[in-house]
Amino acid sequence: MNELIFFFNKVIVAGSVIGSIYAMGAIGVTLVFAILRFAHFAHADLMTLGAFFSYILVVAFPELGGFVGLPTGFVVLPVAMVLTAIFAIGLDKTFYKPLRDKNVKPVVIVIASVGVTLMIQGVIRLFAGTTSRNFFSVDGVAGKDIFRIKLPFEAASRKIFITEPQILLFIFLILAVGLLHYFLTRTRLGKAMRAMSDNPDLARVSGINTNVVVWTTWIIAGGLAAAAGTLLSMDVILKPDLSFNILLPIFAAAIVGGVGQPYGAIAGGFVVGFAETLSVFNWAILLRPFRDSIPEWIELPSKIAFVPTEYKIIVPFVLLIAILVWKPTGIFKGKVL
């Protein structure tokens, strides 16, 4: 029983947390990919930047969380999302739109987005150095609540661990996905977005204001990036080099889910997240209860993990390659650009 709870903590909880983060990032990537038709390499840096906006706001107003009884980082999140969305639109206007207007090849815009990545990283490290920061050490009121849930079984002495930022993350993801679903299927602008993703020329001639659609894309992408960055750093720690490690899993999630499919991106995020936690999990622990019933001649190794933890980066890559080989459209039948 304890082994199962260990599995739950290490795989189910951890996988859902990282999966939600990847999902939120991948929604942004997949929308930008579908509407602007380029792989946005600076997306992970939007996450870091959004997390830093939240951090600055928490430092500026450490008491804010006390009024509602939630961590301050979560309370200031909407403001950080707005700031990041404005920043994303600014990026588009300064760097991507001039190139789009010149009708360059899409790959040139991809390179420009790499340039933007480097600039954002340079600026963040210039002002923030390379040290890690903890949201809860600057929070004036709340500490990080950890819930230890005891299961009502005799054999289960281990407890299920879940932290407050993790619960907030799940609630936020569900709300965000619900709103996004409503927006894309019920509102005029959301439908315009889907139309533009399907056929940009047809959308333009039928009178859809493409600029507004592009802006909306950046608002959604930037807002979700800020939320993902902030919630991840609240759960773990805020690091300036957060972004480079998360970029490949996000792309993998977007492509596994199918480019241009927001629901696919969510599914892809969870697939990548669970694949990571499942492959670094030590399966020998689950076999331990059966130690006595296994015949003598089979020697059980003390560690059976598919991938050692330090090679975790291989997992999203292998998923990416597998999907590109077998089903380039992804699970949800997205586009192949």
Place this chain on the structure above:
Amino acid sequence: MTSLTSVKREIVLFSGLGLFLALIFFQMGTAFSLRMLIEAACYAIIALGLTIQWGYAGLFNTGIMGFIAVGGFFTVLISFPVNDKFWNSDGPAELGVVGLYLLAGIAITWAVSKSHRFGFPKKLVTFLTVLTFAISYLVVISALEPAADKIESGAGFIGGLGLPVFAGWIIGALGAGVVAYYVGRICLGLRSDYLAIATLGIAEIIKAVFKNADWLTQGTLTVSPLPWPVPTPNDIGFVAARAGYLTVTAIIVVVILFFLQRAYNAPWGRMMRAIRDNEVSSSAMGKDVNKRRLEIFILGCMLMGLGGAALVTSTRIFDPSGFLPLNHTFLIWVMVILGGSGNNLGAIFGAIFVYIIWTISEPMAILIFEAVKVYGNDWFGWQAPSDLMARALQMRVFVIGLTITLVLRYAPQGVLPEKVIHHG
């Protein structure tokens, strides 16, 4: 007329670069400048590799760092002195057993994947293939782990083979080519964005492997001193040794340049440009677009492996954690797009010019930030953070990014634009 002005442009730019170099020789001393030039020459080889991928074929490679690392690794493996302690221990035998397991696993998986010929249903075959792959993978890594641990605790690492350095460089180039073949086979049929994402991933994986597989590369302990193809500074002094090394790298650059120029003006080069500029029409003319792209991708990556091997050898240390994606990959991108993509001379000009700026920007950034620190304290009583110098160096990453975006927007052709010769 146009060719005359472009020749003039080349003469002006390269003589300006020569003057700049003379100034640096005068200011910084011969030994320092020679080292800088050696590294610039190695970067020039890598930049030539990128300029044929990007300039000739329009492929976006973000994994240059990985191919450099592969080149460097094979140089270590081939040319580093033999580690007798390893060869006298059980290590080789145990690694041999792991190798046999690996071969057996590959053979069984392959056989199972072909079993649909005996009438098994397709879905079952796929399932069985994945299952046998997973099992043989687990067997191999669980066999490798104790062997690796024993090598690490006993002999340290497997060492090299003690062969000549040039053999190491050539094998390094071939190794990079093999990696490129598999990446290219998967991604080149899709749009360039996918190649960018996949090369980014492969570079990270290569770095992770070299950093953590201590039995293979000593990981963070680094391998040094690497042998040189020419007498080392210990034997004949810094200036003479570095001059010798520079001669070797310069000859390589010139030879590669000669062949690339020939290839560019040959039918092969014209076909590549045709594919880059209009994929649809060239495939309608019967060109195998994906195969040609794979060809040039492998060729470019081999040049990157060669340049990486030369670069790692010149520093005499193989340090897997030193392969930074930002420094290695995008510095080279700046070299190529600033110099002029598709123009080989432009890539060489860009490599030398950008590398000089990159080298001297380090003391300059520190100088500027020292000044900021002093004046900030005097005027505003600002207390500078202790890691200000590290941050000053990070600022150079910002400059790389800014240069990329500005060049793409305002001078997409670079300082030496591509020269397309029109026949007839």
